[in-house]
Amino acid sequence: MLVLSRKLGESIVIQDQIELTVLSVEGETVRIGIKAPKHVDIFRKEVYLSIQESNQESAKPSPAGMLALMKMMDDNK
Incomplete structure (x- = not known):
């Protein structure tokens, strides 16, 4: 498993098509935004x-x- 640290507003890109962005951090809860092609099930x-x-x-x-x-x-x- 790859483990990465990201701060609020920072992103991770997977295979040029999927982008994960840290939207907020509240206590132990992290909200993540995901941009991906429509054919990718999430x-x-x-x-x-x-x-x-x-x-x-x-x-x-x-x-x-x-x-x-x-x-x-x-x-x-």
Whole structure:
């Protein structure tokens, strides 16, 4: 992990397309502004992890779904 220090108003640039700017610091809370192309998805980590978990759950085969798939395969023989 790269660790950088930035002061209020200073930025970090990632691959010429993404710019992170420190907007404010209040106690232990830091507000960060992000400029990135529209095609780049940006999520808070807890939201990203929730999306990943939801996607994994959706990809799991359900017993009812498996039975329906087996029936379709038998019907196509």
